Amino acid sequence: METTATTETTATPVTNAAGKPYHAKRPHRKSRTGCRNCKARKVKCDEGRPACRMCTLRRETCVYMAAPKRAPRSTSSSSPTPSRDGDAAALEQRCCTSAVVPQPQFRPGGHDETDMRLLWFYTTATYSSFSTGQLKERNVDVILKVNVVQHAFANRFLMDTILGLSAMHINHLGIRNLGISRSLELQYRARAFENFRKAVEAADPSTYPALLITSLFLCGLSTHVFRGEEARPFAVLDWMNLWKGIGTIIELIRSQHEQLFRTRLGSLVFRPAVDLDASARCIPNQLLLMIASIKEGDPDFPLSQVYYRALQLLGSLYLELRNGFTPLLFLRIVTFFTFFPNSLIRPAREMRPRALVIIAHYLVFTRFKANHSWWIEDIAQYEIPNICSFLGPGWEDLLRLPIASLYTEDNTALARLLLGDPSWHPPSKIEQVPAPSLYEERELAIRTVKAEETAEEAREYLENYAADEFC
Structure with missing residues (x-):
């Protein structure tokens, strides 16, 4: 007949290397401010005043250690000076990883x-x-x-x-x-x-x-x-x-x-220097033809060389664009007008068509999404239509590219349009400038000032955001 064994679990004392039973210490909360005698004996002090219970029973003088003084909280905006290399590293890490920069109190x-x-x-x-x-x-x-x-x-x-x-x-x-x-x-x-x-x-x-x-x-x-x-x-x-x-x-x-x-x-x-000779080789053909076709007797004929100089400066943007979306490209875009001769500013302010065409082609470059140059945004979207409307159908062929740029949001697609190369890609070996969208930049700024938002404002923002997204 088959029997079924019933197994009982019994507590077996754990032994140490010497064969003696080992009893785990009873867990207790450590005393951080106990008296000197208890700390020396490594026993828990009940921190009784003026004398703890253990010292009273032993009839010993109970002496407490002085509590460490806390550094006063500074109201200035200066940071504390770390006393050790490890503290300095920790402080630097906290500063670098902080998501919100506190507003100054000074x-x-x-x-x-x-x-x-x-x-x-x-x-x-x-x-x-x-x-x-x-x-x-x-x-x-x-x-x-x-x-x-x-x-x-x-x-x-x-x-x-x-x-x-x-x-x-x-x-x-x-x-x-x-x-x-x-x-x-x-x-x-x-x-x-x-x-x-x-x-x-x-x-x-x-x-x-x-x-x-x-x-x-x-x-x-x-x-x-x-x-x-x-x-x-x-x-x-x-x-x-x-x-x-x-x-x-x-x-x-x-x-x-x-x-x-x-x-x-x-x-x-x-301001990065401009190599006019190298830039001249990058001028779009239709713009060169616009200047070369000026006949003697045309009111713009005396300005032919002035227009050509402006096209050389414009060519520097095309030349740098071949290297991709580099920091130098965006610096050239921003400082472009500082190189303009007074002789070109005058015909532009006189609303001469060829000067306005050159400006329209420059404005295409401001369409590139720079790293943080928020203040240059929307200029092209606003002014290119104004130029096209003023010049009328007679200049439509020379304004096809600026008009097409208004419907192009991606940096690479815009570069392909400017360079006339549908297969162009930014060189991978050259450091490129990231192009965050306005939404991403907005979110970054909102997170920066998050410490200033009240719960009510945050809730209102989320409600409005949800309404815009799902209505």
């Missing part, structure tokens, strides 16, 4: 809380609008975030320009919780232009560094004329004139204060 005289919020946003996001990458000749991130701000506190016209730029950037991204209105943006912008004009007239050498910086920023600040209710047709002609004026200021200060350009600020206004 408020210098003459500036209210709104000014400080805008200045904080500039050093967090807006400064990168004028950094086209880590070029060997133009590594300016530190200059934009540190040196520029130092000059701004000493020169009100530069500070107003920075605050106006930040206000425009915030409104461009649609960030609401910082409380920056369009009217406030307008106030900063008007004050910046007025004070800059006065500083130029005064020509005080001590303000030259701030004048250089402001002249660069004003080209971004002035792009409000291409968007919204303030937009007006052919504002690009005034914008071109402003860029040319900046080039003149740069050369004037350079000739009188070469030492200034040997400092770090020199890299801020760096």
Whole structure:
């Protein structure tokens, strides 16, 4: 007969190497502030005052260790200095991995809380609008975030320009919780232009560094004329004139204060030189034919060489585009008008057709999605149709490419259109500039100011987002 064995589990004492039974220690919460005697005996202290129970039973003097003093919480914006290499590494890691940069609490005289919020946003996001990458000749991130701000506190016209730029950037991204209105943006912008004009007239050498910086920023600040209710047709002609004026200021200060350009600020206004001969070989044939076909007796005949020089400058953009979407390409696009001769600005402002055609082809390059150059967006979409409408059907053939660019959003597709090569790809060995969409940049900025959002505002944003997505 088959039997079924029943197995019982019995507790078998665990033995150590000496064969003696081992009993696990009873778990208990360690005392961090016990008396010296208990700590020496490695027993738990009940921390009774003035004497613990163990010392009372042993009739010993109960002595407690002094509690370590905590470092006072600093109210300044400076960071604590680590005392050891390991602490320094940990601190650096925390700083580098922090998702949200806290807004500054320090408020210098003459500036209210709104000014400080805008200045904080500039050093967090807006400064990168004028950094086209880590070029060997133009590594300016530190200059934009540190040196520029130092000059701004000493020169009100530069500070107003920075605050106006930040206000425009915030409104461009649609960030609401910082409380920056369009009217406030307008106030900063008007004050910046007025004070800059006065500083130029005064020509005080001590303000030259701030004048250089402001002249660069004003080209971004002035792009409000291409968007919204303030937009007006052919504002690009005034914008071109402003860029040319900046080039003149740069050369004037350079000739009188070469030492200034040997400092770090020199890299801020760096412009890549143009090889006119090499650029001339990249001019599109239809544009060359437009100039070559000018007959004697035509009102534009005396301007033939001027137009050709403009096409050489335009050719530098085509030449650099062959290398892909490099930081140098975007720098050439931004500084393009600073190379324009006064002799070309005049016919453009006179609305001569050939000058407008050249400008329309330049505007195609502003369609490239740069890394953070939000202020140059929408210029082509606004001005190319204005140029086409003004010139009419007679110039339609020369404007086919600018019109086609308005329906092209992808950088590679736009480059293929410009180069006339449907199979073109950016060279893989050259560092390319990433092109985040406006939505991605908006999300980045919203995450940056997330610490300022209230639960109600966050909930309202999500409700609106859901309504837009699913209605």
